[in-house]
Amino acid sequence: MRILHILNHVREIGNGIVNVAVDLACLQAKNNHDVAVVSAGGEYEKLLLKYGVRHFELDQTRTPINLINAAGRYRGIIREFQPDIVHAHMMTGVVFGRCLKANSNYALVATVHNEFQRSAVLMGLADRVIAVSNAVAKSMARRGIPEQKLRVISNGTLGSVRTRNIQEYLPVELEKPAIATVAGMYQRKGIGELIAAFAQIAPNFPQAHLYLVGDGPDRAIFEEKAQATGFSDVCNGLHQRIHFVGFQPEPQRYLLAADIFVLASHRDPSPLVVPEAREAGCAIIATNVDGIPEALDNGQAGILVPVKDSSALADALAKLLSQPHLLQHWQEQAQQNLDWLSVERVNQETLAVYSELKMGWDSGVVKHLEVNINTNQ
Template structure:
């Protein structure tokens, strides 16, 4: 089967959409399929090519209207040369291109909906098959009146990702103080970093000597740093920025927290589980599915500072509770492998082509 993936770029920036695409493309090529990624480029081009995935430069970011015909014509040229069986769009621009291309070439257009809470997500429903990364996302697309027969749920998988193997030897740049609490997230209001900082301050974390590590970048970082200064936590809260070797940091983490207000699935939850962290996360959208409904981690209401603080206090104040939470986090993680995710998509492709 020949598969063409479309995305705005393949930059190594912590973007979960790109991480899923890279893992999927590499594992599909490993299974003997001819896989091509068309994007604006980025640091992952080399990794893709080392795993047998060809990359073609195709600018897909929003452009002035006068440039749209140029982008469309270049895409048509790719279609005539590559003749894919499947065009898999991971972002809205790719869906528009894929839909236009079907006027001149016969293939199955698949979209993966990662951020269904964005208004533009409704356009992802134009594909022949629409994949939600959680049941919560799929249900949202059904509410947008996408026909049920066109919607499927395929959970993301990170276990065995080629991205971590590639970065395994890169320096962590820091030895983390223990006990440690960490989050890996874009520094945006949606991710609830403010909730986590306030809960850390309200918990027993200071009493037991814990430190909080915020791993990631984003436009709201200054606002979160202001909260840290107001709470006089600058010696206990550390903003590390984006890290390539995030697994090395997670392996030094005792409690991982994802305090998102909205979250389609939460790749970082799976990464934390693989690293053996105890996990506390918001009971919202697709997060419960990444935690086995709560059997592999602790779920708290989104935005609830006191509930999060209470769970942090319980784990940081009891070695036995922390050890049990870490054990539970690892249980069942094998079902979220990057290989299984690739197999699930290949099965969907085959069914869609019949």
């Protein structure tokens, strides 16, 4: 099968969408499929080349002149590669894949990662729409995507070609007990609530430290919030116990060293960091939103708290920090039932969608289905 993945870029900056697509492309090539990636380029080009994945450069920056040039370039790539499947992972890619199809005989697949974005509805232009969690699938169905098009393939990242075996990472030295998060510095990741929760429990746990792993446009806001907590005189310099360590290419080193991992997201369709934190053996506290409960086996592998509730988050942290047996219990629970979180499972389920779609496309079934859908709308 000839598979073409479309991404905005393949930069190694902790972007979950890019990470999922790179994993798929490499594993599919390893399984003897002819695979290529279209993007503006980035550090992962070397990894793609290692697995025999071709890379076509395409700048999809949304300016009129650039999009015109990109359209011509995309048509040339399609003529050269002649894919059976075009798999778009971002909005611009699925628009290109549908609107510039012309006489090409490929089937179009789109994976919805960030369904909370208004533009996510455009992913419905594809012949099949893969949702990264059941929560995302339900949301897309409510937004008008025909259920016949929807398939759920929950994210999994364990065994990724981008990383080493977890035992091969050397943990960093952290002050104990260590609380950590790995997330982009965005308001929607709940970093503000995590800082507020830490401020609430810090006076009672003077040895605890908070490590914020990641970078992003809102980092300065969170740094200011940490400095303005007003607790520095009470608890030996609170601002010195909140560490902004920036983006780390090997976050596993922090996860292995942390006692507690927190993900306080306001929205999060299916975060890749949850399987990684589970594999590392952290006790996990996370918000009960979107695909997070599914990634935590519906609360069996981690503690779920309400969204935007720093007090509830503080209570959960205090219980774990004050009860060593409870902390150990949740560390052990996190490491149960990890097999389903593998990237190989994601790849096999994705290939099954391709095969289903390509068989239907070749026989005319999918075209007939599209006619029926359009007629019923």
